[in-house]
Amino acid sequence: MDVQDKIKKIEEQIEDTVKDIKTSKTLQEMKMRFLGKTGEISALLKNMRDVPPEQRPAMGKLLNALRQWTEEKFDSIESRLKELELKKRYSEEKIDVTMPAEISDDGAYHPNTLIRNELISIFSGMGFEIFEGPEIENDYYNFTALNTPKDHPARDMQDTFYLAEDLLLRTQTSAGQIRVMENKKPPIKILSPGKVYRSDDDATHSPMFSQMEGLVVDKGITLCDLKGMLDEFAKKIFGGGVKTRLRPSYFPFTEPSVEVDVSCFECGGNGCRLCKGTGWIEVLGAGMVNRRVLEGCGIDPDEYTGFAFGMGIERIAMLKYGINNMKLLFEGDTRFLKQFKD
């Protein structure tokens, strides 16, 4: 058989077999059979030695053409097969995307931590440093230095837990202010968050709760500055439209003293259950730092003035998240805790 016939035959065989190629495996086998080192086309090429030299160039051309034709043939089959196989794989691997996700459960911060951090970020942006004093205080820091001497009626406002004659669980974070003012000269802008304790236990009172106290002492500080800062605070924590209202009150360590209400963020001030129909919600106590307090800390009250404000973190959390019982905050029920997102 001459070479051209052989070529022809191979071509026919190839045409014949490609029809049956359904898998990559058979394709590979066919490739080996025709294009492999010991394949049929290679065998023809090897036979070139037997071809007379003058015919060799023409034969070479023919064989190369055959090789190229074969390769192209297989390539096209290969790409067709790949496409098919991909399709098949896709359909096999298809998943129900509506099935539940695999979740590694998120943890959650305690609501107090969320509020505390939110408050800290608001006030630290205004230049406040954070100071945390001891929870066990003596009479001086908790009362006397805050202008609340022994027989002062304001002591009755807070039921104090005593640990010894002169040691008690602080009833207010204001105690820490004195420690700051004793050691630091104005300008002072501090924020003291922390636990405080009062002998009270019902749905809205807990024997332990957290407060956040702010203190500013500098030259020329006014009541208007207090109002301005609290306006800003209220907007940031309760939302843009919230207004504040000051009304007279009394704390021994501030004069004048004010109670600060925010317009109800639930009803916009029209009156609802949250604000008990008044349109206002009491959120914190504040005032201009009493001269005696400054004096006691060695700060000249004729040169410096200041303001202080204090709020209950749980109260803010309860208002903001709509928690109706303070006890929930201390029970540690995971169904409660998991709801709080940063």
Next chain:
Amino acid sequence: MKAPLSWLKDYVDIDVTAEELEKKLFDCGFEVEELIDLGKDISGVVVGEVLECEPVEGTHLSVCKVDCGKHGTFQICCGADNVKKGIKAPCALVGATVYATAKDHVTIEGVMTIKKGKLRGIESDGMLCSGAELGVNGDMFEGGDYCGLLILPNDCKNGEDVKPVLGLDDCIFDISVTANRPDCQSILGIAREVAAALNKPVKEPDYTYTAVSGKYENIKISDLAPELCPRYIGHYVSDVKIAPSPRWLKKKLALCGLRSISNVVDITNFVLLEMGQPMHAFDLRTLDGREIVVRRAKKGEKITTLDGNEFELNSENLVICDGKKPSALAGVMGGLDSEIKNDTKEVLFESAKFARDSVRKTARALGQHTDSSAIFEKGVNEYTTEKAMCRALHLIEELKCGTVTNLHVDVTTQYSNLTEKQMTVSIKKINALLGIEIPVTKITEILKNLNFKVNVNGDKMTLTVPPYREDIDGYPDIAEEIIRFYGYDNIQGTFLHSASITNGGFNDEQKAENKLKRILVGKGLYEISTYSFYSQKDLDTLHFASEANERKAIRILNPISEDLSIMRTTLAPSMINVIVRNLRRGNMNGKLFELAKVYIPEELPIKSFPEEKQRLCIGAWGEHRFFAVKGICESVASAFNTAFEYEPFEKPFLHPGMTAKITCDGEYIGYLGVLAPTVAEELALDRPVAIAELDYDKLTKHAKQFKYAPIPKHAEITRDLALVCGSDITCGQITKEIYAACKYVSEVKLFDVYVGAQIGENKKSMAFNVKFTPKDEPIDDRIDSFVKKILNNLKFKLNIELR
């Protein structure tokens, strides 16, 4: 503080509604907690005249024709025994609301609406009412206590609303008074604020009386405890005629919730309400030696107070004695012996100032809290002490219940202070504190309305403080007086325009704390917060021995309950309580943490500030067990860029085979373990609980700054080593020895443990993945020698063979 509107009107011309007044009081710092409308439940009740009254045979009923003026004439069936022709009584028309009373005709059981009805077949178009049905007692209105009809005066107009007739158109302000304003614990004090708020004058009560001189036997008063009684005034009233009080007086007391007793006693109570000065009246004949001695009680001395209770006293209690024995607990309650009786003829009135603290201590210690003690605890001022006596004597005269003599003893002591307080303040400074400019005319007007004497000279304002305002101390107080009437609405927010710039933000410790919490939350833990106190019982639950350090806890001297009585020394009991609560509520799995303080005393009972140490407690239950908690601990270590070592350990409440001591650089940091089955059983827990508690403060001291190290130039090489060792050899021991044997070892990881017959009895196989990190030179050709060294070391130290 309860202030009836009608009573306030005695001193101020109030021309605004109760609601408007409530708002004015709120604005100037007196929050009205409740505005009580006396007649809020009564409606449609008018004056009715009984025109005809025929008894219904065989019943206690009468059928009446009642003329209700413009409302018409109605047939009403009435069962009262005092119904008769010609009387006037309150008539509830059909549709009216009145109180429903119980069978006793006194106890109010709710509000009812009157309907057209039939009694024993007789039509009745309304109801004639008793005092109780209208909420009126005998002190409020004559005959109000009678269980039959409330008979109205004949001059009432038929058909007229009965509310004004009975005083039910009144309302009572229940006002919250701040601790700095004891002067406002009185109707007059509130009236002064109302007057200032309305810009009107105050009509002061009448303090005048005429002292009758005569040959009276002298009365001696001595004050032996001036520090507890700075001022004591006594006045002798003779020819006393004890009788019921007049209607107006009874009614005023009734509005404030006090029962009328007798004229003299009512006068003292009236003055207490009106002036805020508790007074006392002694029956002089019971005072031995016609003498008053104010002194501290002797230890063991006894007194029976007028409520019949006997108390044993000590030197903390101030008593008012006669020549021999205690006659009253100063400022708290009078003695039974010296109380005013119906045949009392001579009275000694007392008006005094007692120290706040002394009265408070006595009232608390003896559990005797009275209207009087409440006021003394808040504080009285001597100006009022004097005025109140005058007022009481005026009332004696007005009520004609005795002769006001000229026997007046006023004991002032070195603790007494009556000097008029004057102060000069700078208007500029006041405005500077407030941050606004208030016109001087406005300033003076407000202060004058508050009874300050004001003299302005340029910026200087000289003030005479009203004698009852002991709270006024400096210019900020004046600023407050001004702004609370000028209005806080005028305070406009500014933003610290004159303040210096300061740097804010967290310090390093707070940042570390935040980071730790962030990591724990990222690991799926919920943060909890629990009380800082618990009880010894909580420590019992965890089987702490009586001499354990955890037992050395600070006790609260006045705990709310025994459950919350000691300051915690470990967070574990709180964490376990929370886990128990969760499991009982069906929360079957969970991971929690708490970062909080424990309180470690230097000695007990404590004398100095204890150490407050931060602890981190991690708890997990259900599907999260020992190694889950250990993994969290590892994350904590990594957060501080340090490493923990673990070794077997024991804790009374933890499983002895599942507890580890955690150390860092050789220092004890905490523990980790699984709740002992005994404890779990006692707590009825059916799911495993694992817990770790770390000393956070110590841990932070081991925190290391991370340091960048260049990545190795040469590839790291790992080798797996399957080892056979004794079954009691720990992973930690092997790991340690592998590290010790070769300085190129950078990581040792256990990946398999196998126990079985192939290995042999009391033996186990542990397979480790050991990573070698080259330093400057490649180590490929030295690995085999490293492994050999490691194996030799393991063989030598722990008798371990390669499998």
